[in-house]
Amino acid sequence: MITIVGPTASGKTAVATRLAYRLGSEVISADSRQVYRGMDLGTGKDLSEYQVEGISIPYHLIDIMPAGARYSLYAYQHDFHRVYADLRLRDITTPILCGGTGMYVEAVLRGYHLPDVPPNEPLRRDLSGLSLEELRHRLEAYGPLHNKTDVDSTQRAIRAIEIAEHIRQQRAEGVEQTEFAPIESLIICLDLDRETRRARISQRLRSRLDDGMITEVEGLLASGVSAEDLIYYGLEYKWLTQYVIGQISYEEMFQGLETAIHQFAKRQMTWFRGMERRGHRIHYVDALLPLEDKADQILELHTHWLQGTGR
Incomplete structure (x- = not known):
């Protein structure tokens, strides 16, 4: 398996789908909020990126739960192994695990007792x-x-x-x-310097607001999802819901959310570096390289990794 991690706005989905295209593989999401239907802009699903050279790349563990529901690490671990077993039965030899929820990634790679x-x-x-x-x-x-x-x-x-x-x-x-067996995987982290990461996050936030992220939250509330449930999901849904229901101003929402996402990205990188301390080897790839160059570099690393594991 190849695992693609990195902070928010580092371009993980584009890399994962390009690798899946070149390997004839499929993508398994490791994102704790992309499991919810109707929560698209706020979770950064970027479903258009699953179209590569006119080919639809199959994806898994996205849009599997209704908005407003609760989803747990325990459920994710079981859902992941159901998908993983199916892929292996269909001779998908190199699934691509992709996401920024470090706990989800580490739970399946290490085989946590949950x-x-x-x-x-x-x-x-x-x-x-x-x-x-x-x-x-x-x-x-x-x-x-x-x-x-x-x-x-x-x-x-x-x-x-x-x-x-x-x-x-x-x-x-x-x-x-209950314990699942650990899974061997080449782990790739898309690396961005702090200032570039912050600039990307701010630009992406503005773009998603322009694309209708507030309307998305209004629609979820109108559909019957409670404000309390949306706030529970944190980040975009917490701050946008507070704005929509009149608790905070637009400026307070934007500044608070922007700061929260920057802090979130920093904590993501702290988690991935913690994985290294816990024994995972992570290969860092420059997120600013052209997409094909990133894919080439990762596939070369994968070849060496397979040789090193004796496969």
Whole structure:
């Protein structure tokens, strides 16, 4: 498998689909919000990029859940392995895993033990009065298992702590968790310098607002998705919903969201560098290279990687 990671606005989808085109492969998404239908601009699905040289590149784990639903790492791990097994049965020998949700990527590459965690109402009540920063500190006490790139709302942070506490209790009681085997993969990170990354993020935000991201959020609210549910998803949906329902001004929305996305991209890179400390070898490729040059470089790395693994 080839895994493409990188911060938001680094061009992951274009690289993944170009590789899939050249290898006759398919793309598996590793994005915690692209699973939701109708949440397109805000999650950066860029579905037009799945058309390469007139060929439709098959993709998986995008648009599999209704907006307003909850989707978990546990569900993603099981859905990923269902898709992965199907691809192998169809002789798709080099699936392309692509996304910026580091926890999703690492969960499948390392074969995390993950339980299906029920709600813990007493714990939720205990945590309900804490600030987001306090919740993040509480989560950090459980160790490196949890993906801080997704913890940008109190609801998400409380859920992450709930999962962490459940795992801690299960381990203390000696309860075995379901485990999938680790997957060997060439890992590529598309690398951008800080200033270029920030410029790209700001430009993309303006473009998506021009393309109708506010209208998208208005449509989701009109369809019956609650403001609370949209705010739960964080980033674009949190800030745009607050603007649409009149809690903040347009300027407050834009500045707050722009800052939040910059911070999110920084946390993504922190997570990927953490993966290296946890034993993953990551190859960095210049995100500013022409698309074909990036594909050539990655395929050359893949050839060497296959030789090194004895395949």
